[in-house]
Amino acid sequence: MSENQKNLDNRADQLNTNNEKYYSSRGMDGRPSDWSTSGSTGNPPTQGDLDNRSNQKNPNNPEYGHSRSAESKK
Template sequence: MSGNQKNLDNRSDQLNTNNDKFYSSRGMDGRPSDWATSGSTGNPPTQKDLDNRSNQKNPNNPEYDHSRSAGSKK
């Protein structure tokens, strides 16, 4: 694995609320007990919500550009 891939994996881990690195990178000891309901709706995210968010954060996915309005400039 290249050093660049390790950096990308680390960044991904730090942005993933299901990963302990997400919380440790924010100075927390671990995932809070209410992590699943601490979002804006108060409900746990559905798999569809998680997939959508993941797609919007992946520059290799068309939803990445669409989420940044670049997709509408074609």
């Protein structure tokens, strides 16, 4: 495995809430017991939250550009 691939894998692990490296890279001892609901509100996402996220990731939706400052300035 190349050094570049190892770096990419490490980065992916540190961005993945299902991986212990996510928490250790943030100075935590491990994944909290409520990890699946510990978001900004501490509650699981609502259907509206999920729809909003989908809209922001869809380049055919106006919210895609609005969610990206560089895109919305065009």
